[in-house]
Amino acid sequence: MKHLIIYAHPSHESFNHAILTTALKGLKQKGHDVVVRDLYDIGFQPVVSSSEIIGGIGEDIVREQKFLQWAEVVTFIYPIWWTGMPAIMKGYIDRVFSYGFAYKYVNGVQMGLLKGKKVIILNTQGKSHSEYDSNGMDQALRLTTDKGIFEYCGLDVMYHIFFESVPQSDEDTRKEWLRQIAGILG
Template sequence: MKHLIIFAHPSEQSLNASIKDHLVSSLSGEHEVEIRDLNQMQFNPVLSQEDIAGQRRGEVANDVKVEQKWVRWADCITFVYPIWWVGMPAILKGYIDRVFSYGFAYRYVEGQQQGLLTNKQVVIINTLGKSHQEYQTLGFDKAIALSVDSGIFSYCGLTVNAHLYLDRAERATGERVVGWKAEIETLYAKQ
């Protein structure tokens, strides 16, 4: 299976980086793996007027073409990022804005939206500061599922296999991190 990992955290010493690195090492033996580290790549997240005009003509910038090539290549796309302000980091939101463009990720036919990224799986792995229970009580989990799982990925035709919330990440013990990594390994072993 071809696994594309989209990583959006500025620190290579973060829990997110540790999760990404573990995922890469556990998948690499049996699968093809490509990592797109948006911060390391210095991906430009700004959707410009030039980008919008190009999308309307069916043209995208060269950096976007490269990313779309990787999305096409992948059987499974995993997004690893922290939840900041009940959402994804700006660099990842900009990646979605620019890469998941009209005509590539979705289109409208006779007024009906069609997702174009079918036959691909998505896994989302998020770290968050609050407990998952706090997110549920506040309704944040539903807001994230609606805006990300449904509003982006399902909208584009992708199948969301799992959305993992690694809660209280800033206070995670070594034992807890080991447990999360084992959970991730089990999830991917089922694919």
């Protein structure tokens, strides 16, 4: 299978990077074709320009869109910061999931253009599941990403996994989470 990983975390020492390493290793061991787009390493420029608003996209965005066209499964790995995705990931969505590529309107009806592709979302967060559940934040995160972005563009969300209280987690818990990822991505 053709598998694209979109990764956003600035530190190679982070648990997010351990997730990336585990996912990449597992997918390659199972014979998948894998491309990783580490948004920090490639220096992705997340700010939408005025020309992009009116439909003019640059070579950098065409390149990213080709990776998405190629992929059968897309995995997004990023931390939850301020109850959302990091700015660089949001900028990737804003710029790459553009009108006419990821979605369009026909007679006023929205149509997702990325049908037939699957999505896996792996997030780390500093708070516990119970804290996010008690205030509805867990559902808000799923609504804004799963439905508001990916399903809106026609993608099928297979998994959206939140790894909770990561800064306070111990080594055994993290190893178990990495085993879980290895099982899912294969």
